[in-house]
Amino acid sequence: MADQRESSNLEQILPSKTVPLHQTESVKAEATSISQEILTYDGDEEPELHLQTWIAVGAMFMLNFVQVFALMGPPAVLSYIGSSLNSPASQTWVPNALSLVQGVLGPVIASASDTFQARKSILVVTCLVSFAGAGIAPGSKSIYRLIAAQTLIGFGFAAVPLAYCIPSEVLPRRWRPWAQALNNIAAALGSTSGPLIIGALTRASNSNGWRTYYWIQMGIWGLTALGIFLGYRPPKRHTRLDHLSFVQKLQQLDLPGFALLTTGLTLFLTGLNLGGGLYSWTNARVLSTLVIGLVILAVFSVWEWKGTANGMLAHEIFRGGKVAGRTFSICLGLMFIEGIMLFSYVIFFPTLTTNLFETDPFLVTARLQPYYIASILATPAWAIWSTRLRTIRGPLLAGFALWTAGVIGLSTIQPGQSFSSLAFAALSGAGHGAPLILIITGVQLSTPHQLIATATAVTTSCRAIAVTVFTAIYVAAFTTRIGNKIPAYVPAAVLQAGLPESSVESFMLAFMAKDEEGLARIVGLTPEVIIAAAAALKQAFADSIRVVFFITIPFGVVACVGCVFLGDMKETMNYHVDAPLEKLRAKHEHVEGAGVGRRA
Template sequence: MSAIVISTFADEHQHDPDQPQVDRKVEAEHVEQSSVTANQDNLAYADEEEEPELHARTYLAIAALFVLNFVQVFALTGPPAILTYIGGDLDGSSIQNWVPNALSLVQAVGGPVISFASDTFQARKTLLIGTCTVSFIGAAIAPGSSNIYRVIVAQILIGFGFAAVPLAYAIPSEILPRRWRPIAQSLMNVAAAAGAITAPLVGGALSRSSAHNGWRNFYWVQMSLWGVTVIGVIIGYRPPKRHTKLDNLTLVQKLGRLDLPGMGLLTAGLTLLLTGLSLGGNPWAWSDVRVVSTLVVGIVTLVAFGIFEWKGTKTGILHHELFASRTFPVCVSLIFVEGVLLFSIIIFYPALTNALFETDPLLGGLRTIPFWVCAGGATVIYGLWSSKRRTIRSPLMTGFAIMTAGLIGLATIQPDQSTRAIVFDGLAGLGFGSLLILIVAGVQLSTPHHLIATATAVVTSSRAIAASTFTAIYAAALTSRTAVKLPSYVASAAQLGGLPPSSVEPFVEALLNNDAATLFSIPGVTPAIVTSGVAALKQALADSFRIVYIIAIPFGVVAIILCWFLEDMSKAMTYRVDAPVEELHAKREQGNA
């Protein structure tokens, strides 16, 4: 007998008591009628004990989503690797940080909105094609830029495709058995690791060949990848039509089912908060009224969003069903910590490498590979461990412990320890291989299927907030340290080398500005003193970068403790498939046939 059953969307969309009374009776009749259609037509594989037989249609969908995950991370990690070339070529170094920040901002703000709409209307494919097409257009706009503002606008458009990250995580999980969700996420993480490895190398190689055209060619490459992704989603991801209780409603009534007040508050709050964090320190001081007011208004708006989602509605973006299990809020906390740890690596490890070991953009990009190679390899092992043992707690705890150990190692790096830096970077990658995949899997296993994309989006937004907030904190701490240590260390080295006191200040200024012509014209300066000054400069930088990892390490310890509070997921990790893209039957049944 076929293992296909009806998916109960009719029971999953609760009525919002805050909806106006006008036309409620008529709308309820439409909803009831549509519920029958949903119950008759939606497919799900319900045999929890027998493994289903998958076919080409499912594997093609997974392949299309693999490419999507690759391109999304390619778009995320490429621009930071060539940021100095973009800023220098377009005379926009003072605001070049807005190039990567623009993409992250759109993802943090747009992710929950897109995902909530996807869950409400079951329009995953349409939204994927639409957002990826916008990214294709954005990547095509960037190469012709004559000023950095056009690149920022292009990055905003590219950000729409990156905002679909929750769908890229949710779809593989819903089209495969629930027990395989850690494996599904590990496959997507392999694609992400491949994108993270490839993008800096491609960008570095192109920029190395031409400072003017290299970064522009990188965007042409990215444009072609987005085009392939759109085609792949159209051809490869072909889900059957899924009906909801809202099918017979008018467009206005359907829009009324969206959490428009919540979306507005969340969008405004996150935009202001993340903008304030980006403005602080550059171009304005953190104490500047423009920065403070932006941050305060953003935080107040987010508090208002939280109160509205708590008291104003039960079926909004923070749907109350999400909190029926304690695993969901624990996972949201864990992904916040994951963002704190991860961005200490992907933002500041390349900067540390450039400061202490390697200035060539291609070679610098090569030094970031161990993290992603180790993460990509380990993620498959963690996924298999989790699926086979039907647990997320133990492998997740192990991952946090290993990554924290890697950060402890990076906090000890000295200027002459180039190899150790690579080893500890790889060790952190070994730990990271478990974090994202198992946190996402935990969220998706602990929440109802009709909220799977929304729940995933809440997680990715938590991560984006952590990344933006702690990138700003790390940068402020690093700037504070370097402002004190650089002149102090260099001055002490110069004095110990015998430089006259009157020459110390100009020597420090010339060395810090890398002004070789002025440096050797200063009275008393010798090659030996310059060598000592450069060594002191590197030591000051090493001691300054240490603060980034000293800040991050305690969060890793907290995450290890939080993992103990995750619930047992074994009963949820069955062979049920919530939204298959094809009609599935049990393997044993196929064999008997």
């Protein structure tokens, strides 16, 4: 066993390229010496972990919290932000800026961390960039400065793959569901506290409350950077690239792939966000960015397939049969679907709540909480199921089934069904706990450790792309529906309530603009007409929003089917630790050693 471990270490350390014969012995000697410094744990029994490891896990907990705190707060009061900056047409760029940066930079950051063994440095720097972005946002006089600030904050959000990787690689593989459960709990706490805080601040000041939120966020980013700097102390790890200079290591990165992906994704996602909002889908600006972006992404796909075997989509992570290659590929698809399903709730449940049940910004955000509270409570159950039985297939299937059932319920909501909306949100959240922790677990268990950050980044980038693409699809579908439903529902309702036909057009203009003075001048207006119009408007919104959930439901069904084909993880879910922060030994060895000492 020890010989096998040493051989494995030597393979990682020795240069991949052929070296001259007279250098072979010196290189081997150096590699043998270095291999002795590598911390590994391949024991068959549970290792004993100390405070150093748990402090590092705590630092990653804080990082996951602030990343989601930054992501989930602004969407909860997005209409207030857009109104205060007089740019409602551009307001969707505020949350989408983070997803765009993550989708583009996530793989670059992860690949660089694998190549340069610089996880800590990258995390600290990206947190400081986000710290600066959060400090710029409160002074925004236009939405474009806020979008620029959100882009800077997106650098910290782009480090999500490392926040997922580090707890998994410093803890035993068997505990990876628990590692990701901790990440999910941190994220759920961010999802809960972020909207509540920004909602309370916005209720206190509709135009400036969100600015205070960014000051709070700035402080948390600073504390996180400090926590990682002091609490995450990985030992120097040696790889087969150690003998290379900085420039040579830089050349090991898939620079052509990075350039193609960054350019293609930026253009494509920009086109998606421009269409249906600032410009029509047939506008030349929209079509040109979409088409050029898609062409470049097609070139990127060909490059990764035929141009290189060790690029961002390294061929090795797709190989290995059912347990490895197939599981990784399915997990990519499942994470794409997770993004589709999650943001149907994140973006449109607040819209549903505001238009059907509640308008107070704080209470609107409070009504979002059943989803995240249910996720927090259910996450440990999913982790226990997965860890005890050493599987991800069963709990992942059950989680997607519950989540899909919740989405089906949300698609049936009518005005007046306030409690039902909260119950179905909680059901969705309970189900969501499983995919969020077990998809990442599956990716990391089916990937060689030297590619774990890259594979995780590809997975989270799939999610970011899904979020951006389907947010545009959802908005387009909802906008089309509501544009048809309001003219069909409201005039018919007010005519039936007794409003003269000659007054309908002027009534609609004043009613939709919330112009009280204009309404007072409408001939034939009665309280019954106002009540009928309000009820019809709510019904129009209910029937328009449900199309978003109709789009989502088939993807949930596809996810359930995909889970059936996941590989068996029992052999992989062992006590091996890929990158421990300390020298580990089995617990029983420590106990026996202590007993011998006492007897002596």
